[in-house]
Amino acid sequence: MVSIEQIENKQAKIAVVGLGYVGLPLAATFGKKADVIGFEIQLEKIEQLKAGFDATGELTGDDLKNTRIHYTSNPADLKTADFVIVTVPTPIDQNNNPDLTPLEKASTTIGQNLKSGAIVVYESTVYPGVTEDICVPILEQESGLKCGVDFKVGYSPERINPGDKVHTVEKILKVVSGMDDETLETIARVYEMVIKAGVHRASSIKVAEAAKVIENTQRDLNIALINELSLIFNKLDIPTMDVLAAAGTKWNFLKFTPGLVGGHCIGVDPYYLTHKAEQIGYLPQVILAGRRINDGMGKYVAENTVKQMIKAGKVIKGSKVLILGLTFKEDVPDIRNTKVVDIVAELKDYGVEVLIHDPHADPDETQHEYGLELTDLDAVGHVDAIIYAVSHQAFADLTLDDFSRFCKNGNGQGVLVDVKSALKRNDVEAAGMVYWSL
Secondary structure, eight states: OOHHHHHHHTEEEEEEEEOTTTTTHHHHHTTTSSEEEOOOOHHHHHHHHHOOOOSSSOOHHHHHHHHHEEEOGGGGGGEEEEEEEEEOOOOOOOSOBOOOOOHHHHHHHHHHTOOOOOEEEOSSSSOOOOOIIIHHHHHHHOOOBBTTTTTEEEEEOOOOOOOSSSSGGSSEEEEEEEEEHHHHHHHHHHHHHTTOEEEEEESHHHHHHEEEEHHHHHHHHHHHHHHHHHHHHHHOOOOOOHHHHHHHHSSSSSOOOOOOOOOTTTTTTTHHHHHHHHTOOOOOHHHHHHHHHHHHHHHHHHHHHHHHHHHHOOOOOEEEEEOOOOOOOOOOOTTTTHHHHHHHHHHTTTTTTEEEEEESSOHHHHHHHHHBBBBGGGGGOOOEEEHHHOOOOOGGGGGGGHHHHHOOOOSSOEEETTTOOOOOOHHHTTTTEEEEOO
């Protein structure tokens, strides 16, 4: 089996399969210490990376220059890899069931090109059992090799936070696991080459898989609680953020805020856990309740936008609403599973014309994924309401005068819906607009 010494001496190669938000930073980090193959099926992405451009915005041109990665879309190049790390996405389908297709296809490709003596480590978020019960049989079938004899497997959950320039790959404690003690130690030492924060050796692959899936489930539930409190406080006409500021003065109060829960982690991972729970005959109640609350927040924001517009004297059908921000979080181009599209869909059901502006989102990807067009601010004109959905730094330059100038459409006051509570109610109302926030 491949050893840490072989990798350190560049007698063995590391391959990273999938060069997205997780895989590329990891490959670049390893590329400073080892021979790295970066495998990606999207040819356009390969060409961009070779030219020194990362469309995800995670790495700069200098970051790419300061590492050595052999970029390829040729599966045969994986035949030379001794340590394979799988970082492909694991989404959910339209019924909120796990979609393991990318993981299964990656396993098929790796299996067809698997080198005897290699170690395969999965980083994609899964429910407990996927690595050993689903991925290993594919690797064995496609390679003709026997797991545990001809190759070994492990699991090390990714902990990348898109857009976070502080908690980068090497600064985040890494959980690692292996199918046996020898494999675990090799995997741990390989990651220790680059992870300055250190590694935590999990007792089994299933433990590591479970640890990953509950990290975001816990966060999802905490946000769901605050979102539900926001629903209650809005009915009581109490400012939610004022309540949280007061409660937050207690030393052990957990400081979460209400908002839209999208993206490829928090809004997805809980469904992997609940899927597995249902498979074994247990119907989760708390987790799914939290998911229902968070999945309904986009519709809730749209409904309250319409209510505020009616109160402000607006005619809803044919009105115009500008949405600032489409990506699932601030200052990243990632539009996967963004809940802003739920706001758009609900407003359109009311007969509202929706304009969307986001300087980070890719127009072609937005059109392909959601059938939506992005609008330049210069082309917006006048609208009846603005929904400040994502707090991009680029929007910080917009003043209340700018918001007021946009809201000059038809009769009644302009409405400003502040999803993230980035603005001050008194200032907005002093500028002559109706203010509402979660």
